[in-house]
Amino acid sequence: MSTPIPFIDIKAQQARIQTSIDRRLNDVFTHGKYIMGPEVAELEKELSAFCGAAHTISCSSGTDALLLALKALDVGAGDAVLVPTFTFAATAEVLPWVNAVPVFIDIAAGSFNIDPTSVEAGIETAKKAGLRPAGIIAVDLFGQPADYPALNALAEAHGMWVIADAAQSFGAQQGETMVGKLAPITTTSFFPAKPLGCFGDGGAVFTDDEALAAKMRSLRVHGKGQDKYDNVIIGMNARLDTIQAAILLSKLEIFQSEIEARARIAETYDELLGDLVTVPRLKDGNTSAWAQYTVWSEHRDAIREHFAEAGIPSVIYYVKPLHQQTAYRDYPFAGNGCPVAEAASESVLSLPMHPYLDPQTQERIAAVLAEVISSQREPRRAVS
């Protein structure tokens, strides 16, 4: 029996930083400030230094980060917000919470990210529905930043705001600019499986706008003024636990080297798989945080089946675009629908990806994939 391959190897990482984590957790248990303890402020400072954003507001999850941003921008009834249909549900679910309406738009085939050429159609759809096109939530799917120069320009021309949902891309960059500074507001998630994950739920918002930052700091602690018993706006409970901040401080020590390891592993996959399936492409000037390494193949289902037999885990992100999901199918979508997203949902497969994946395992994965493809190309030996 060959050893099972983990889809994401959190244990290998944990072993590497165990001493640091032990020390930091011991500090927390000693001072006992489990809510908004000193590690929270320290982490926010470190994250700002890492990505260049003037303000980091840590919070309870990537979903709450989006909600904080929307509340800070006063998004509400009558507002339509353009979101890519090919994303995790959290990107859209926060909109009905503030009485806004998601308008789903298609992705670009090469990048899996929101297609800027569909934005105008989305704006028209919103207007026809009697809504005000208020903003765009772009998603950096699988780790690659969306086309922010185009999106920011379109938003400015139409008087809209842009939020970058960078739950999968923290650590990546576009040109010289890090994720966190590519849009006026950026949100991320520290869910354990994300490139920078904690040991529970967590998230953050990044912005250079001091007024928005102050409002989000208030919103996350019940709309506090002087303190949490002085309530100046309707807020929520959206704080990051001190324990999770301590863990993130340890993980941040090795994060840059992990991002570099992921890039090397993606390159190895490119070389091994480039002739077998469509491998992910980065736009000029972009790096990726490689939250996922996602290939595109007409033989996706056969590959997935044979992977399962060979003990190779794989995941379909995403089986259904949001505009086809039960909860979202009555919301508007742009223009003639979202054909690229629909094709993607039938063709994509995400392979094991983490900074501790070794070349031998990647070769094992590639060998199984090559077998499937060659059997699919010879109908007589077709796998059922």
Ligand SMILES: *Cc1c(COP(=O)(O)O)cnc(C)c1O
């Ligand atoms: C994971 C994820 C979120 C939500 O993050 P949570 O911390 O799980 O709430 C939002 N958007 C995208 C694109 C994600 O991948």
